[in-house]
Amino acid sequence: MSLTNVAVVGFGYWGPNLVRNLCELDNCRVKTVCDAQASRLNTVRRRYPSIEATQDWRDLLSDPEIDAIAIATPVSTHYPLAKAALLAGKHVLIEKPMACSSEHCEELIDLGKRQGKIVLVDHTFVYTGAVRKIKELIRSGEMGQIVYFDSVRVNLGLFQHDVDVMWDLAPHDLSIMIHLLEKTPVAVRAVGLTLPELKHTSIAYLAFEFDDAVIGHVHVNWFAPVKIRQTLLAGTRKMIVYDDNDPSEKVKLYDKGIKLATREDIYQTLVQYRMGDMSSPKLDQTEALLTECRHFIECIQGRCEPESGGELGLQVVRVLEAASESLRSLGQRVEVKGRMLSAGAAA
Amino acid sequence: MSLTNVAVVGFGYWGPNLVRNLCELDNCRVKTVCDAQASRLNTVRRRYPSIEATQDWRDLLSDPEIDAIAIATPVSTHYPLAKAALLAGKHVLIEKPMACSSEHCEELIDLGKRQGKIVLVDHTFVYTGAVRKIKELIRSGEMGQIVYFDSVRVNLGLFQHDVDVMWDLAPHDLSIMIHLLEKTPVAVRAVGLTLPELKHTSIAYLAFEFDDAVIGHVHVNWFAPVKIRQTLLAGTRKMIVYDDNDPSEKVKLYDKGIKLATREDIYQTLVQYRMGDMSSPKLDQTEALLTECRHFIECIQGRCEPESGGELGLQVVRVLEAASESLRSLGQRVEVKGRMLSAGAAA
Amino acid sequence: MSLTNVAVVGFGYWGPNLVRNLCELDNCRVKTVCDAQASRLNTVRRRYPSIEATQDWRDLLSDPEIDAIAIATPVSTHYPLAKAALLAGKHVLIEKPMACSSEHCEELIDLGKRQGKIVLVDHTFVYTGAVRKIKELIRSGEMGQIVYFDSVRVNLGLFQHDVDVMWDLAPHDLSIMIHLLEKTPVAVRAVGLTLPELKHTSIAYLAFEFDDAVIGHVHVNWFAPVKIRQTLLAGTRKMIVYDDNDPSEKVKLYDKGIKLATREDIYQTLVQYRMGDMSSPKLDQTEALLTECRHFIECIQGRCEPESGGELGLQVVRVLEAASESLRSLGQRVEVKGRMLSAGAAA
């Protein structure tokens, strides 16, 4: 088994999770961690004495032993860091969102292709047992035609300085939605609220149109007293509630729906409910980031294609761009630019 | 104590609840129940042998003993029934929504004033222990300035023939929102979905602007696998989660918020969370409809003014009209017409 | 369809529910309600003007039109009232527990047989959709061999004057346990607590032995801050959680268990878990008391045998007697007297 050497840039909130999971892999070695703050590097040295710690990210580029760089820095630095890494011949794993603009995403995708290097975007939820099981249920046809996707992701906290709540939280919901529905919305309307004295939008509602009858909706909120992570997904035959907070039964599949009947004596159509059993499938309990890190290394070692590659990262950013434009115009309908993701190309 | 004679028109879904609660009052007698379906009248006769049962609602108008009529019929009949009742000199309690158009609401309000009769709209939630406690908490100033109102009301069911999901479910959220915030939204954007083969919108998202920084949002849905009745209400000092499904702790008050700090060495404002205790106040457990029925009789007997009078009913309908127009235009911003409710005049 | 005339004695906490449900049946008429308190009879007259109201229960015995008497009075009066009713040729429905002593229960059973009259004990839970579904799951063999029955029934409230918490609450758990397991415990140990200044035990733990390896345990408590109604039932193949407080998914069936494996290289047996899906079956939503009342009338009219007849009532009382004796001896093992219920004779 070959060994891939990885460096991690950024040891703030998410970086430590990347390092911890990469360290669990047999075919991977975390060679270097880079962060601008010396105190964080001290933590690295205490926890992982064998890992090199540096404040200068150019050390990573010039180290010929490093095969890949995982980028867990503020969003605005994703593009320059990833570009430099690719140009230096490194594979990249980029924290979500992929970049601040779709142009930058496209450039990174192209550069990855030209350099023959893997570009993986860290849309972690795609690798959860829950989302993988839901995708399986949709693909099997068991749910019928999907009718809507509704997601609520609220809690108190983690007000970001560099991005608003949409760019911070909605990438999770958008990556899940695009991955599950296997298509990108054609248009979005977004409204929101900036709290007094703050500069970024802290609460936002995003409503999506698709090129068919499906609708999508995402509510992201940094200013809520409780943590809610709940997605409703309705098909014409079955419906799902995906509650990421539920420790034991995250996915519940309801055999519920409506059936139409026509009573002959009257002209109107009768809507009746069909109420059946609920079941909660057993899910793979592996930490999603471990699955993702393993997948990243396997892509690098040539054994598979990224499930959350640059294309998914790009679609998410395109939707965010459209949502931002809509938010600025107080909810005007804004089309998502660029070609839509064709079915089956969700990676 | 004087005795008020009441008739109830409509013995379908809600009418039996009205009859049951009115029968509990000492100062009220249910004299007659009217319904077009003979089978329902048989149920009335079996349960309440002393109540007269009729298929002809004109019997109610011509009965001089009947002081008031409670109207629990399909929405389209509210206006003609209430108008006839008022003209016949009866007080009216009208099922929500008050009427199909704001013009009809205005006409009924005026007619009520001219006839000197009470017009009460059955916005039951206004009378719940939960909403009354929340109103008390807002009024006390304990929550600070209210920042947003977010309500989700979804379940599988009760597809109506005469109205869509907005006109069916949103009156609850709108009456609660207008009652608590003591103001009407100035504009609304609504998007939704009509399920295949059905004629009415079954899922809708309504986003509200107010004349200040507050925002409101309501998600109503007839096609969801689970019943959710949850409202988030955030103030600058405290926040509330109101979960109507929770049997014992419907209202939770969170001593949480943010505080802004400026670190001198850097230019940026720091957002920090303030996490304190949660408390769940004891609520009045009286069935809201009983409180409302008692209030209706007290208004008739001259002891108070309606808390959910025609004006609240009108505001709700005006918002619904604007929402319907927005829905037809796929989410265009539509202003709520008519003068706004001034603070303190929520009734 | 013949019409059975029923009288209800006792219009306190449970009596109104009996009257309300009996009134829903087409083949039954509530002719008379009897209660010693005049104010309660006023409530009867207001709600049900056609029902006769009396303070003297002997009026019921002497009324030849009355076919059956439902007894919802304090426990100590069950035996004399039921005996008098049976002697007067009336069928009886007796509130739980059936009587204060097993001798009285036996006498009522015998008297019922001699008089050819139905004796039904109001063990309402036996008629719930949840318990019926669980019984079906056990009988199908899907759960494997039942290993234990554990039930917790606690809340703040309803301190009774005439009985302790065991005689008040445990009849529910005991009737469910005996009905589901189709056998009566052979011995019981009970410990408990009497709150300062109160005369009755308010908290009790009952541990049961059966004639095989199964164990049972019941925790009943009047002095708890929250309402818990939860039963765990484990089989060798599947397990059930029955949460009576859950509005939508009362019964959850877990495809979980253990499997034993023997590793050859070491001598010890390995225990591994088997973790599978969970499913929550759709339940009949009919109010259990309505099902029971309908069943009572059908038994009277000769169409079936009581599912919760005197025999089940007797077994419950025998277990309570043994538990009371154990409680007095601070937890000594006390055998349940009398012959055990044989499988299939749970009614």
Next chain:
Amino acid sequence: MSLTNVAVVGFGYWGPNLVRNLCELDNCRVKTVCDAQASRLNTVRRRYPSIEATQDWRDLLSDPEIDAIAIATPVSTHYPLAKAALLAGKHVLIEKPMACSSEHCEELIDLGKRQGKIVLVDHTFVYTGAVRKIKELIRSGEMGQIVYFDSVRVNLGLFQHDVDVMWDLAPHDLSIMIHLLEKTPVAVRAVGLTLPELKHTSIAYLAFEFDDAVIGHVHVNWFAPVKIRQTLLAGTRKMIVYDDNDPSEKVKLYDKGIKLATREDIYQTLVQYRMGDMSSPKLDQTEALLTECRHFIECIQGRCEPESGGELGLQVVRVLEAASESLRSLGQRVEVKGRMLSAGAAA
């Protein structure tokens, strides 16, 4: 700040948590990890390259640099390992339960005193924000007199080879109970069940008497489909529900109780409920094991006395011994031997 060198023996289930938390402390260095299994030591080397790894625990005793040894090995080895460590002049942190017999616990306590070394037992729950807050609420007198302690700790899993479910799970509940009530039960009754083909008791109910009116009860179960970690604690004035599974509101304090009233016209005492608000205090979110590890180092460095010292460990083992004897006699009352813990000496 002085630096304490610690070794950890046992890198199975709990050892990795000890190492991870000890590594977070500034005044502590994990010098060596010892485990009999080579594969586990490989994991140590990969995660913590600077930590020495050995299969021979005698290496720890002979290393003069090592000040303290944390013992996370099977229960039967606690006594010999701790004894050897103390004799070698090392402080010890011993995984719960402290030892297999109270004689061994007493010997270790004495040895610790003679050697002047710290003996800390890893009763982690004592260091949780939840238990510390509950202790504070009890001590403040706010709850009134404590009436009962009821704890349920069930789930599917982790069948141990060397101990039964009581010795595995109940130490948590017993340490919490003794720590909170500041006294040891005087007697216990235990009943349980050994699953077919297994050798250890998998389900047990323990009922405790104290030298006053308080009662305690613990239900531990390895064979349940769901994870329940719920403690009810009732005082004469307020009551607590402590749900360790609740991610955000583990401790709920209910202002509920009963009040006694005497109606003059009748002889009987009336019990009424007092229903007030519920509040959920903010808890310290620090990982309990980190608090405990920090405390252990501070005890070693002479700044405080163990909160969960050998005395608490001994009391827990004495209760377990009595419970085991009771279990063997099918529930006979067994007195807890040795002097009782005097109030305030819970450490």
